[in-house]
Amino acid sequence: MPSKIFVFDAYGTLFDVHAAIRRYSTGPDAERMSDIWRTKQLEYTWTLTLAGHYADFWELTGRALDFALACTPSIDKALRPKLLDAYFKLDAFPDARAVLRQLKERGHKTAILSNGSPAMLKGAVDGAGIGGDLDASLSVDVLRMYKPRPEVYALVTDRFKCAPADVTFVSSNRWDVMGAMSFGFRALWVNRGKMPEEYPDQAPLEAIGDLGGLASSFG
Numbered sequence: 001m002p003s004k005i006f007v008f009d010a011y012g013t014l015f016d017v018h019a020a021i022r023r024y025s026t027g028p029d030a031e032r033m034s035d036i037w038r039t040k041q042l043e044y045t046w047t048l049t050l051a052g053h054y055a056d057f058w059e060l061t062g063r064a065l066d067f068a069l070a071c072t073p074s075i076d077k078a079l080r081p082k083l084l085d086a087y088f089k090l091d092a093f094p095d096a097r098a099v100l101r102q103l104k105e106r107g108h109k110t111a112i113l114s115n116g117s118p119a120m121l122k123g124a125v126d127g128a129g130i131g132g133d134l135d136a137s138l139s140v141d142v143l144r145m146y147k148p149r150p151e152v153y154a155l156v157t158d159r160f161k162c163a164p165a166d167v168t169f170v171s172s173n174r175w176d177v178m179g180a181m182s183f184g185f186r187a188l189w190v191n192r193g194k195m196p197e198e199y200p201d202q203a204p205l206e207a208i209g210d211l212g213g214l215a216s217s218f219g
Helices: 019-024 030-051 057-071 077-088 094-105 118-128 150-160 174-183 214-218
Strands: 005-008 109-114 136-139 167-171 186-190 206-208
Touching: 005 094, 005 150, 019 030, 019 077, 030 057, 057 077, 057 118, 077 118, 094 109, 109 118, 109 150, 118 136, 136 150, 150 167, 150 174, 167 174, 174 186
Parallel strands: 005 109, 005 167, 109 136, 167 186, 186 206
Antiparallel strands: none
């Protein structure tokens, strides 16, 4: 692969979005609650962007958590501040640290492109200890709109002064891969959940089960 620039989505790709609930709740509704939290968080980004409005990702994360807690009364609402604190410092997937390090050792540029606010991304990157393996951490906050708007992906080409085809974009979110492919990136889908294909007209360069083999296969 000729690309020398590897750009990663943050939430669900490098950072485990379900790590927060696992720290504090293992009850029968914990997984459902976490799924609702994540689903609503993303839904708000899409609906606000379509309507021409914006609220930063941290605010939307709190709104989505409130909705998820209201849908799962068995989860103690007193956990709200602890869950938000845990989300601010999400665990990185073990393969994320390894792949970033390997790509940097091979001379590639690496970056994050995320819906997350700058403060959220700093908290996650610092907590995971991966800042030294990143050349840039790019947030949609400067545009006040969310993925998959093409303007968001243009943050990468503007930052690195490159063409879209020079970028390999890596995301666990199939809709994000679709947006990246539409923009002209070479995109990889990290299909951790073994989900079915949704956007056959914007197929990824490859679907991989995790980040473990990315550096050896594509680095």
